[in-house]
Amino acid sequence: MSDRPGDAAQLLQRANSESRNSIQRKLLTAAAFATAGLEEAVLVGGVAAELHTGSYRPTDIDLVGHRRSGYTQSLLELGFKKEGRHWLFSFEDGESAAIEVPGDHLEGFATEPPQVIDLAPGELAVISITDLMMDRLLQATGGELVTFEEAVRLAVAAYERIGWADLGERAANATIDGSLAGAALPDTLAAVRRKAIGLLRN
Numbered sequence: 389m390s391d392r393p394g395d396a397a398q399l400l401q402r403a404n405s406e407s408r409n410s411i412q413r414k415l416l417t418a419a420a421f422a423t424a425g426l427e428e429a430v431l432v433g434g435v436a437a438e439l440h441t442g443s444y445r446p447t448d449i450d451l452v453g454h455r456r457s458g459y460t461q462s463l464l465e466l467g468f469k470k471e472g473r474h475w476l477f478s479f480e481d482g483e484s485a486a487i488e489v490p491g492d493h494l495e496g497f498a499t500e501p502p503q504v505i506d507l508a509p510g511e512l513a514v515i516s517i518t519d520l521m522m523d524r525l526l527q528a529t530g531g532e533l534v535t536f537e538e539a540v541r542l543a544v545a546a547y548e549r550i551g552w553a554d555l556g557e558r559a560a561n562a563t564i565d566g567s568l569a570g571a572a573l574p575d576t577l578a579a580v581r582r583k584a585i586g587l588l589r590n
Contacts, residue, residue, distance in 0.1 A: 418431050452494055540583045
C-alpha cells in the first residue's frame with residue numbers, strides 16, 4: 389500500500405528543485421496534490437494544454453477528482469493554503485502554484501481514457517488531446533472571442549494529433565440534447581477548424 393503523505397511530500401520536494409514556470413514543476417505539484425487529496429484525479433485545463441502542445445501560458449493547475457477522506461487536513465500538512473477556490477503552494481524560490489478542483493470527474497464530453505504521465509516515481513493522469521479540444525469547443529460555443537481563440541490556439545498547436553472525425557461525430561450527436569451549447573457545437577467546431585487550417589497554411 390502506498391504511503392500517500394510520504395509520496396506527496398517527495399513529489400513536492402522534487403517540484404521545488406525544478407525551474408520556475410517549468411511544465412515538470414507543474415506536473416509534480418499536480419501529482420503531489422492528487423496523491424494526497426484526490427481519487428481518480430485527472431489534469432485538465434491550461435496545464436494539460438501546455439503539456440500537449442509545448443506552448444507555455446501562465447495558468448492555474450486544474451484537476452478533477454473525488455476528494456479523499458481527510459482531504460483538507462492532508463493538503464494543509466503538505467504546506468498548501470486555501471484561498472477562495474484555490475489551493476496555493478509556495479516554492480522555495482518564491483514562485484507560487486494555484487490549484488483548483490472544478491469538479492469531481494470529467495464531464496460527459498470526455499470519451500477517451502486519460503493519458504498517464506510517468507513521473508518516475510509517481511504518475512499523473514491527463515485528459516486526452518481530443519477530449520481537451522472538445523472541452524475548449526464547448527467553452528467557445530458562448531461566442532466569447534477569448535474562448536474561441538483558446539480553441540484555435542490548441543487546434544493549431546496539436547492539429548495532427550486531434551481526432552477531428554471523432555469530434556465531428558460528437559458535435560453532431562450533441563445537437564440532440566437540446567442545449568444551447570449542443571446546438572452551437574457543429575458550427576463552432578467548423579469555425580475553429582477553418583481558422584486553424586488558415587493559420588497553419590500561412
